[in-house]
Amino acid sequence: MKNYLYASFPSLTCNESLARGVCAQFAIMLDPTVEELSDVRTAVSEAVTNAIIHGYGNADGQVVMELEAEDDMLTVTVRDTGRGIEDIELARRPFYTSKPGEERSGMGFAVMEAFMDSVEVESAPGRGTTVIMRKRFLRDG
Amino acid sequence: MKLKLSLKGNELNAALAGELDEHSAADVRRKLDDALRDPDITRVVFDMRSVTFMDSSGIGVILGRCRRLIERGGSMNVINAQRSVEKVLRISGVYKLCNERSGR
Numbered sequence A: 001m002k003n004y005l006y007a008s009f010p011s012l013t014c015n016e017s018l019a020r021g022v023c024a025q026f027a028i029m030l031d032p033t034v035e036e037l038s039d040v041r042t043a044v045s046e047a048v049t050n051a052i053i054h055g056y057g058n059a060d061g062q063v064v065m066e067l068e069a070e071d072d073m074l075t076v077t078v079r080d081t082g083r084g085i086e087d088i089e090l091a092r093r094p095f096y097t098s099k100p101g102e103e104r105s106g107m108g109f110a111v112m113e114a115f116m117d118s119v120e121v122e123s124a125p126g127r128g129t130t131v132i133m134r135k136r137f138l139r140d141g
Numbered sequence B: 001m002k003l004k005l006s007l008k009g010n011e012l013n014a015a016l017a018g019e020l021d022e023h024s025a026a027d028v029r030r031k032l033d034d035a036l037r038d039p040d041i042t043r044v045v046f047d048m049r050s051v052t053f054m055d056s057s058g059i060g061v062i063l064g065r066c067r068r069l070i071e072r073g074g075s076m077n078v079i080n081a082q083r084s085v086e087k088v089l090r091i092s093g094v095y096k097l098c099n100e101r102s103g104r
Helices: A017-032 A035-056 A088-092 A108-115 B021-033 B058-069 B081-089
Strands: A004-012 A064-069 A073-080 A118-124 A127-134 B002-010 B011-020 B045-055 B075-079
Touching: A004 A088, A017 A035, A017 A064, A017 A073, A017 B021, A035 A064, A035 A073, A035 A108, A035 A127, A035 B021, A035 B045, A035 B058, A035 B081, A088 A108, A088 A118, A108 A118, A108 A127, A108 B058, A108 B081, B002 B021, B011 B021, B011 B058, B021 B058, B045 B058, B045 B081, B058 B075, B058 B081
Parallel strands: B011 B045, B045 B075
Antiparallel strands: A004 A064, A064 A073, A073 A127, A118 A127, B002 B011
8 A cells, every 4th residue: 555645734733732643643544552652742742843844944945744554554754844954963962952942852863863763964054854653563473 | 731839848749730831831921930030939830640641842841830940949850740741851862861960
């Protein structure tokens, strides 16, 4: 089975719960365990929050979420056309935050990595960021 | 997200309910900081029993309050987290900060 969903929404924090709800509903058709489903919800929330807070810095913008299901694999792509990331390696480091004055945990990417099988980040300053996350649902795992 | 605060001696119990993400974090942070204006509060217990979702925005809220408490010689604890919330707390090292300086 192959399925696909494209969603685009404004960079409002109220859309975080919308995005993870849509993603969870989409992922259910892959028959995940309760734990796998909550992992996906958390990872999506991190990626969408990053797009809103860091990509657009709370300014107006559009966040794109693409979901793809193929066999037992879910691929989630979250894309913004915001300011981009200068040093991806640094941004992915646990506890690193580019906004230290704002009481951020710096755990966004670390959580995505812990909860998904793979996390790819493509970014260029001034051109936005794309995060591609994959998770395989192992029914007898 | 709902937040119920109750004070018992110097200990503030913060019972959270619902989803704690970036969207709801600001309100929770403001309410907790209002309560922490009382300098006699030296301990906060976050009761996560009814938290159905939390991402790293929630970690920021907890760690920020923890820092303030440690500065005044106090401590915090995080209890009753559901499995998915517990996982985020564990990865972020929050449990290592629990009861620090409690002297118990």
